[in-house]
Amino acid sequence: MSPQDLPADLGAARPWRPGKIFRWLALTLMPVLAALFGGGVILWAVGVDPLNYYGTVAGRGLLSPSGVQQTLTRMAPLLFLAAGLIVAFRAGLWNLGVDGQFLLGAVAAAASAPALAAILPSGAAILVAFSLAALVGAAWAMLPALLKAYGGVNEIVSTLMMTFLGVSLANLVVKLGLRDPETTVPQTRTLPVEDRLPRLFETTVSSGLLLGLFTIILVHLAMTRTAFGLRLRVMGVNPRAAIHAGLDLPWLTICAFALSAGLAGAAGAIEVLGIQGNVRADWNPAYGLLVVPTVLLARLNGFAAVGFVLLLSVLSIGGESAARRTGVPSAFTFVLVALVLVVLACSEYLDRRARNTPEGAA
Amino acid sequence: MRMAAPMPREPVIALVNVTKRFPGVVALDGVGLELRPGEVHVLLGENGAGKSTLVGILSGRHRPDGGAVVIDGAARRLDPPRAALSSGIGTVFQHALLAPTLTVEENLLLDTPWWQRPKRAELRGQAHRLASELDVLVPLDARVSKLSPAERQQAEILRALLRDSRVLLLDEATSMLAPAGVDRLGALMGRLAERGVGIVLVTHKLREALAFGDRISVLRRGRKVGEIPPERLKGTAEDAPAAEIVAMMFGSAPPNLARQGSRAEALAARGRPVLKVSGLSLPPDRAAPGLSTIDLDVGAGEIVGIAGIEGQGQREFAELLSGQRRDGSGSIRLDGREIAGLTLAERRALGLRHLSDDRLGEGIAANLSVAHNLFLKRIGQRPFWRLGWERRRAIGKNAVALARAYDIRATSVDAPAGNLSGGNVQKILLARELDEGARLAICSKPTHGLDLATAAATRARIRGLAQRGAGVLLISSDLDELIDLASRIVVLRGGAVAGVVAGGSSAREKVGRLMAGAAA
Numbered sequence: 001m002s003p004q005d006l007p008a009d010l011g012a013a014r015p016w017r018p019g020k021i022f023r024w025l026a027l028t029l030m031p032v033l034a035a036l037f038g039g040g041v042i043l044w045a046v047g048v049d050p051l052n053y054y055g056t057v058a059g060r061g062l063l064s065p066s067g068v069q070q071t072l073t074r075m076a077p078l079l080f081l082a083a084g085l086i087v088a089f090r091a092g093l094w095n096l097g098v099d100g101q102f103l104l105g106a107v108a109a110a111a112s113a114p115a116l117a118a119i120l121p122s123g124a125a126i127l128v129a130f131s132l133a134a135l136v137g138a139a140w141a142m143l144p145a146l147l148k149a150y151g152g153v154n155e156i157v158s159t160l161m162m163t164f165l166g167v168s169l170a171n172l173v174v175k176l177g178l179r180d181p182e183t184t185v186p187q188t189r190t191l192p193v194e195d196r197l198p199r200l201f202e203t204t205v206s207s208g209l210l211l212g213l214f215t216i217i218l219v220h221l222a223m224t225r226t227a228f229g230l231r232l233r234v235m236g237v238n239p240r241a242a243i244h245a246g247l248d249l250p251w252l253t254i255c256a257f258a259l260s261a262g263l264a265g266a267a268g269a270i271e272v273l274g275i276q277g278n279v280r281a282d283w284n285p286a287y288g289l290l291v292v293p294t295v296l297l298a299r300l301n302g303f304a305a306v307g308f309v310l311l312l313s314v315l316s317i318g319g320e321s322a323a324r325r326t327g328v329p330s331a332f333t334f335v336l337v338a339l340v341l342v343v344l345a346c347s348e349y350l351d352r353r354a355r356n357t358p359e360g361a362a
Numbered sequence: 363m364r365m366a367a368p369m370p371r372e373p374v375i376a377l378v379n380v381t382k383r384f385p386g387v388v389a390l391d392g393v394g395l396e397l398r399p400g401e402v403h404v405l406l407g408e409n410g411a412g413k414s415t416l417v418g419i420l421s422g423r424h425r426p427d428g429g430a431v432v433i434d435g436a437a438r439r440l441d442p443p444r445a446a447l448s449s450g451i452g453t454v455f456q457h458a459l460l461a462p463t464l465t466v467e468e469n470l471l472l473d474t475p476w477w478q479r480p481k482r483a484e485l486r487g488q489a490h491r492l493a494s495e496l497d498v499l500v501p502l503d504a505r506v507s508k509l510s511p512a513e514r515q516q517a518e519i520l521r522a523l524l525r526d527s528r529v530l531l532l533d534e535a536t537s538m539l540a541p542a543g544v545d546r547l548g549a550l551m552g553r554l555a556e557r558g559v560g561i562v563l564v565t566h567k568l569r570e571a572l573a574f575g576d577r578i579s580v581l582r583r584g585r586k587v588g589e590i591p592p593e594r595l596k597g598t599a600e601d602a603p604a605a606e607i608v609a610m611m612f613g614s615a616p617p618n619l620a621r622q623g624s625r626a627e628a629l630a631a632r633g634r635p636v637l638k639v640s641g642l643s644l645p646p647d648r649a650a651p652g653l654s655t656i657d658l659d660v661g662a663g664e665i666v667g668i669a670g671i672e673g674q675g676q677r678e679f680a681e682l683l684s685g686q687r688r689d690g691s692g693s694i695r696l697d698g699r700e701i702a703g704l705t706l707a708e709r710r711a712l713g714l715r716h717l718s719d720d721r722l723g724e725g726i727a728a729n730l731s732v733a734h735n736l737f738l739k740r741i742g743q744r745p746f747w748r749l750g751w752e753r754r755r756a757i758g759k760n761a762v763a764l765a766r767a768y769d770i771r772a773t774s775v776d777a778p779a780g781n782l783s784g785g786n787v788q789k790i791l792l793a794r795e796l797d798e799g800a801r802l803a804i805c806s807k808p809t810h811g812l813d814l815a816t817a818a819a820t821r822a823r824i825r826g827l828a829q830r831g832a833g834v835l836l837i838s839s840d841l842d843e844l845i846d847l848a849s850r851i852v853v854l855r856g857g858a859v860a861g862v863v864a865g866g867s868s869a870r871e872k873v874g875r876l877m878a879g880a881a882a
Contacts, residue, residue, distance in 0.1 A: 225752045227742035230734065234741070237729040244686060244716075244724040245739045246706030 023351070028297065028304075031347055032311070035339035042335065043328065053326050061318025072205045074313040076274055077102070077267040079212030081291040082298075082305045083219040084263030090223050090300050091256035092236030093148070097159030098264040098288035100166020101140050103279075105133035105265025107170045109272045110188040110279040111178045117195040126197060130269045137265015138258040140166055145257030149250035155257075167284050174281045186281035197274040206274035213306065215263070220302025232256055264288065290316070290334070293341040312337070373398050373432075374528050374560050375420075375451070380429035382415050388813075389415040391584040392429065397529055397560045401592070402551050404575035405564045408611060408672060408839055411581040413564050417533045420562070421453040422446030452522025453531040454515060462507035466500055466517045470524060485524070492523055496553050512543040519550070529560040536570055548574045566672055568607060568878050578603075580610040583811075587611075608874035612841040635659040635695075636833035637683075637802045642692035644678055644857070651675050651857035653682070653690065658852060658859075660802060660833035665824065667848030667865070668837040669873050675857035676837045680804045683835070684716035685709045697801060710739055713801025713832075717791055719810055721784070725791050728780025732772050733761035735779040735790050768793040769819070785816035792823050802833040809843060821847060839877070841870055853877055 040050035060067040081098055088095035109129045116125035144162055147153035180189045197207050223229035235242040235252050242249055267287070272279060294312050298304035316333045323330040373396035382390040390412045397403055407413045418424035419431070422443035430437040433449055440446040446453070460469045470489065471480040486502065493500055498516045506514060515535060522530050532551075536544045551561050551574055565571060571578050578590045588610040590603055637660040646652030653675045660666045670676055682690040685706035694702045701709050718725045726735045737746050737757060745756045761775040770789045772782055779790060788808075796803055805824055809817035824847060828834050838844050844851050849865045853876035861876045863869045 225754075226750050227747045227752065228750060230741050230752070233730065234727050234738065238724070238727040240720075240724040241727040241738065244718055245741070246685065246710065247741075 027347055027351055028299075031297065031340050031343040034343045035336055038339045038343070039332070039336045043332075048326055048328055053322055053328055056322040056325050057315060057318030059318070060321035061314035061316075066204070067317060067321065069204045071310070071313040071317045072209050073275060074317055075309050076206055076208030076212040077271040078287055078291055078294075078309045078312060079209075079216045079306065080263050080267030080270055081287055082295050082309055083212075083216040083302070084260040084267065085288075085291060085295045086216070086219055086223060086300050086302060086305065087232070087256055087263065088260035089295060090229070090236050091232035091252065091260075092239065093253065093256055093260070094156045095141065095144075095159050095257060095260045095264075096156055096289075096292065097141065097144065097161075097163040097166065098261070098267075098291070099284065099286055100163035100170075101137040101261040101264035102268040102271075102288055103170040103284060104140050104166050104268070105137040106268030106272045106276075107173055107178070107188070107279050108136040108265070109133040109269035110191070110276075111173075113191045113195065113273060114189045117191065122195045125195060126273055129273060130266060133269030133272075134262040134266040137268065138262035140265075141257045141261030142254075145254045148257070149253040163288075170279070170284075171281055174279055179281075180278070188278045190278040191273065193277070196277060197270070206270075208270040208274035211270065215266075216302045216305060219263070220305075223300075223302075228255075290337055293337055293344070297340060297344055374434070375449075376432040377416075377419070378430045378432055380416075380419060380426045380431070382419060382424055383427050388584050390419070390426070393581070393584075393586045394429075395579060395586065397562060398577075399528065399558045399560045400555050401576045402555050402561045402563060402574055404571040404578045405562060405581060406566065406568065406571045406578055406607065406611060407581035408566055411566075411611075412584040413566070413581055414533070415584075416581070417453070417531060417564055420446065420451055420529075420531055421455075422451075447525060447527075450526060450528035451531060452525055452527030452529070454518040454522060454533065454535060456534040460506045460514060460517060460521075463505065465503055465505055466509070467502040469506060469517065470502075470521055473521070473525065488524060489520060492520060495557075496523075496550060498550060512539050512546070515539070515547070516550075519554075523554075523559075527559065529562065530554060531562045531564070533564045534566075535563060536565060536567065544570065568604060568611070571607070572604060578607065580607060582611060604878065605871070605874070608878050609870075612839060612874060612877065634662060636662050636664075636697060637835070638693075638695040638698075639683070640693045640695075642679070642682060642690055642694065644675075644682060644690040646857065650678055653678055654858045655692070656859060660835055662831050662833060663828050664850075665828050665834040665836055665848045667844040667851040668835060668854055669839065669841070669844055669851050669877055670854035670860075671839055671877050674854040676806070676854055678857075679854070680716060680718075680806050680835075680837055683804055684714060686716070707739075713799050715795040715800045715803040717795045717803060717805040717808055719806035719808075719837075721787050721791060722780075726779045726787055729778055731776045732765065732770065732779050732782070732790060733757050733775040736761050736764055736775075736794055739794060764793045764797060767797075768823075785812050788812055788816060788820060792820060796823055796827050800827060800832050802835065803827055804835045804837065806837045807840070808836070808838070809840070810838075841873060844873065845870055 036054070040054070043050040043053050061071050062068055081102065084098060085095065109132065112132050113125060113129040116128050120128065140162060141159065144153075144155050144158035147158055148155045174188055175186045178188045179186050199205060200207055200209070223233065231242070231247050231252055234245065234247060235249060239249060242252075271285075290312060291309070294308045295305055298308045315336055316330075319333040320330045322328060323332075375397045377393060377395040379392045379394055380390055381388070381392055393412070393416065395416070405413055405416060415424060419426055420440065422440040422445050425439070425441045431440055432438070438449060440449060440451070460466075461472070467482070467485065470485055471482065474480045489500070489502060498520070500513065500517050500520055501509075506517070509517065519530065535547060539547060548570075551563065555561055555576070563570070563574060572595075575595065576592045578595065579586055580588045588606075590607070595603055637658070639656060639658040642653060642656040644653040651674065656679065658666070668676055668679065678687070678690075681687045683694060685704060685708075692702065693700060696709070696712055696714055699712065701712065701714070704712075722728065727738065730738075734757075737760075740746060742750065746753055746760070758775060764770070765772065765775055768789045770782075770786050770793065772786065779787065782790070803824070808820050808824060812820065821843070824834055824836065836844065836848055845865065845867060851863045851865060851869055851873050853860045853863065853873055855876065861872070863872045863876070
């Protein structure tokens with residue numbers, strides 16, 4: 001045992017060593033760059049100039065005034081989804097049903113907001129519709145939550161199955177129950193622009209962006225600085241230690257699901273109240289499965305997630321524009337995100353192996 | 363081709379001075395072992411004695427850090443597992459490794475190289491011949507999922523023999539079997555040995571070792587502490603080797619005279635009961651024997667030992683007392699107050715502490731910091747949390763103080779607890795459970811797997827706690843430890859109290875016999 005192992009410097013904080021920063025960069029930015037490079041190879045192979053494509057994406061998603069406003073607006077629901085996923089993942093629960101929860105939340109908001117706006121002041125109507133969406137999202141996760149908490153049923157399967165049901169149910173409700181009689185397109189009644197979430201200053205950016213930033217930072221602090229967050233994390237990293245410490249696992253599981261799905265439902269409300277104004281039948285942006293790798297890439301850190309959500313927004317907004325200009329389908333964004341995930345998994349594996357080898361040999 | 367049984371046999375495989383370390387633990391420490399053809403060699407030892415690691419090395423899953431494996435006179439490597447198989451070592455693991463959705467025949471054909479067409483007819487012929495020679499009945503066309511554990515095991519043994527194994531390694535082979543199945547397995551081992559196969563039977567059950575073994579090697583704390591050769595095993599009376607083996611398995615060191623005084627003090631200091639358990643019961647389930655009406659009390663300042671070989675209800679007893687499980691019946695009184703209806707957190711607040719033996723599995727959350735682990739059972743309580751928000755300075759300051767007091771060696775209290783060695787993890791748990799306000803501490807195998815220095819420090823902590831007037835329940839299967847610390851030793855067997863023995867060096871033999879199941 002060498003002298004520096006002695007407990008004299010136990011309290012010494014040493015947050016950022018150069019090696020740590022380098023590792024973080026290597027493990028975080030490298031996968032992104034490698035994925036962009038891999039995507040470039042694919043584009044080149046199908047006969048598209050990668051530089052032209054990426055130039056268009058960056059130009060439309062980040063550099064043009066209207067593009068950047070769209071990008072920032074797109075971030076709002078993604079931030080809520082990321083916050084919801086952080087809660088679940090930190091608690092060790094794979095809530096992969098966020099798309100269903102999102103869509104049902106969106107429908108709840110779209111159905112209630114126009115009616116509420118007629119009887120309440122606009123701010124109150126938005127608040128009530130927003131809360132209702134969160135409740136509907138949370139309610140949709142209760143079945144998987146109860147099954148997991150009391151039956152040990154794998155939540156990956158149950159939440160994924162519930163998402164199929166949720167998407168179909170949202171569709172059905174729009175087509176059968178809430179269809180706006182004044183249009184031929186099957187969609188809900190459109191919320192007038194003046195009753196929607198206000199826009200920021202003189203731009204088209206929805207104030208949902210601020211709500212999203214506020215929410216994800218609040219969630220981050222709750223997970224890292226509160227007793228409740230620590231209980232969820234203990235359950236996430238070692239459920240048996242949580243039982244041994246006397247934590248009420250079923251209750252924590254239900255709470256984590258309710259929060260996670262509630263935030264996903266709120267994401268749907270933000271999209272409807274801030275951007276769309278209504279829900280069309282067959283509409284399913286499937287943001288949830290794009291945000292999952294984003295949150296993992298951010299290592300469940302709320303602040304890092306903001307950065308990666310921005311990147312995702314740029315890719316998806318820019319990708320939609322580039323689709324029109326270069327003929328590359330906008331689904332290519334999915335390819336890029338998938339590549340990030342693959343590279344991330346590989347680098348994580350290599351990092352773990354590299355770190356374990358010296359210990360195993362010692 | 364049969365070998366004559368009494369021929370002098372050269373070892374097929376010899377382990378020479380084999381050492382294997384895992385982070386923080388020495389699992390095997392200079393173990394030597396010789397496996398001879400036609401002999402049933404029993405490896406006997408408690409859980410954690412190093413049996414699984416030894417099986418891992420022989421089956422090629424672990425590579426030894428030191429020492430050598432000698433086969434036919436030459437040093438060889440057994441890892442990866444394929445190398446062990448081609449060296450003629452067949453392993454039947456504790457839990458069957460057959461594909462449950464395939465038939466037995468299909469499982470046996472899985473050994474065929476991928477470029478060859480499976481030779482069904484040839485396999486059937488061989489399998490039938492082997493099965494009839496050995497007098498086992500393995501239904502080749504049955505699906506594995508439909509077979510009983512005994513049949514699965516026979517199928518695995520058959521598979522090992524079809525691979526021309528010279529050595530058959532049976533890892534805890536009897537644990538899944540009913541008594542009749544155990545006897546059948548014993549007979550089968552005898553017939554295999556007659557054919558010249560070397561058999562290694564790994565077990566922690568003394569009775570089976572004596573019944574089936576030609577030679578018995580005893581492991582304890584990663585070392586081979588003794589070997590009883592065939593001539594001594596067969597020649598002497600039934601009881602003599604049993605007593606010798608119990609002494610080897612559970613500790614045969616001469617009693618520590620320096621400690622006699624403190625035990626006498628503890629005996630004298632026994633005050634009014636801190637803990638009073640009456641009629642504590644738990645229905646048995648498939649994995650555990652349950653508990654049948656346990657009565658027990660622990661006085662202030664007293665250390666009461668709970669002895670017993672693995673799986674006699676010790677874990678269930680500890681968990682029922684601590685409140686980690688609450689499905690038992692009966693009365694538990696702490697300082698005169700009935701606590702059976704209280705939650706774990708409420709019991710802890712009254713001073714009931716539980717030092718788990720599964721330190722990494724449930725003791726700590728390895729990814730969280732040392733500081734968080736120190737206060738893992740106080741989440742949300744003042745002064746470390748206020749209104750639900752963490753007070754980092756209070757946590758940090760107190761964690762550093764505790765780390766100093768308990769000599770926890772970590773680079774920082776913010777480092778993940780999982781980075782620490784086994785001994786330091788135990789110190790975290792000691793600090794968490796024994797510090798401040800402990801009235802009764804349940805200590806499960808407190809020194810199991812620790813190095814000598816940490817083990818001594820841990821015993822000193824436990825003794826110190828008793829001297830401060832708290833009661834201690836010391837659950838252990840280590841006779842040295844029990845005799846060193848406890849003033850009374852309660853022996854559990856099959857979930858019931860098999861006997862109570864007063865502490866002292868004369869207790870060793872009585873406790874050993876009670877543990878092993880012989881008449882006291």
